[in-house]
Amino acid sequence: MNQALTASELKYGYRPSESIVEGFNLNVSSGEWLGIVGPNGSGKSTVLRMLARLVTPQRGTVSMSGQNMANMNSKAIARQMTMLTQSQEASLDITVRDLVRRGRNPHLKWYEECRGKHEEVVDWALQVTSMRALQHRSLLELSGGERQRAWLAMCMAQTPCTLLLDEPTTYLDIAHQLELMELIRLLNREQGITVIMVLHDLNQAARYCDRIVAMKQGSVVREGKPSEVFQVDFFRDVFGIEAKVHNDEGVPVFLPCGVVRPLVHEGIT
Numbered sequence: 001m002n003q004a005l006t007a008s009e010l011k012y013g014y015r016p017s018e019s020i021v022e023g024f025n026l027n028v029s030s031g032e033w034l035g036i037v038g039p040n041g042s043g044k045s046t047v048l049r050m051l052a053r054l055v056t057p058q059r060g061t062v063s064m065s066g067q068n069m070a071n072m073n074s075k076a077i078a079r080q081m082t083m084l085t086q087s088q089e090a091s092l093d094i095t096v097r098d099l100v101r102r103g104r105n106p107h108l109k110w111y112e113e114c115r116g117k118h119e120e121v122v123d124w125a126l127q128v129t130s131m132r133a134l135q136h137r138s139l140l141e142l143s144g145g146e147r148q149r150a151w152l153a154m155c156m157a158q159t160p161c162t163l164l165l166d167e168p169t170t171y172l173d174i175a176h177q178l179e180l181m182e183l184i185r186l187l188n189r190e191q192g193i194t195v196i197m198v199l200h201d202l203n204q205a206a207r208y209c210d211r212i213v214a215m216k217q218g219s220v221v222r223e224g225k226p227s228e229v230f231q232v233d234f235f236r237d238v239f240g241i242e243a244k245v246h247n248d249e250g251v252p253v254f255l256p257c258g259v260v261r262p263l264v265h266e267g268i269t
């Protein structure tokens with residue numbers, strides 16, 4: 001299978017002497033759905049930002065379809081890759097359709113307007129995300145779940161090969177979480193979009209992802225199919241919790257039972 005994205009030996013720190021991510025390697029195949037999991041502060045979002053070239057690795061390289069992203073211009077990257085985060089700009093007073101049109105910018109020349117075939121792509125993006133009925137509403141008039149779908153529609157209008165998502169379901173209720181996950185599954189399975197998603201809900205990760213990469217303190221500590229990764233010792237070693245793991249028709253389902261050692265704030269015991 002073709003490699004959609006390859007990261008080798010990534011390093012990043014926000015301050016000169018620190019290393020938040022160190023020796024990070026990743027290969028993602030075209031059409032794969034990869035989940036990145038790990039405790040708070042383990043570097044998941046930092047990795048995602050390096051994959052999207054929102055921050056530049058201090059060491060190592062990220063390649064997209066075999067091309068070093070450091071040598072690509074931003075528009076070329078945006079034609080192939082897009083990122084949805086947990087809380088997009090909430091105070092934007094524009095219609096859903098105008099937001100989705102922005103997704104066409106990487107495909108337009110500086111003098112071109114979003115018309116003709118570009119408007120057809122906008123229609124398609126609204127259709128596939130079930131946002132047609134809301135296209136003339138302002139973003140300010142949408143619920144959290146609808147707004148997240150509107151941003152996803154904008155991402156789709158970019159017609160990306162790869163979709164990066166950073167905890168996209170954080171502020172959604174359980175029904176809207178599942179709705180978004182099902183929609184992403186549809187885009188992954190039917191449009192062949194490669195999905196790389198950071199998520200905290202490990203049961204959802206187990207249910208939807210083809211492969212899991214688990215991070216701890218800036219490095220990959222486990223990697224494999226959900227059923228290979230989500231085992232009792234994983235929850236103990238990576239999250240410091242005792243858990244029971246059940247098998248639901250091949251999908252691991254975990255039940256947290258307690259912390260191995262109490263999580264205390266630094267200096268407080």
Ligand SMILES: Nc1ncnc2c1ncn2[C@@H]1O[C@H](COP(=O)(O)OP(=O)(O)OP(=O)(O)O)[C@@H](O)[C@H]1O
Pocket residue numbers: 014020038039040041042043044045046047
């Ligand atoms: N802009 C920043 N400036 C300084 N330090 C940062 C910045 N962003 C993140 N950090 C630090 O880098 C570390 C890793 O953060 P990151 O957001 O990548 O972790 P994460 O695994 O995504 O965490 P979470 O699960 O809590 O979202 C944390 O200790 C965090 O405090």
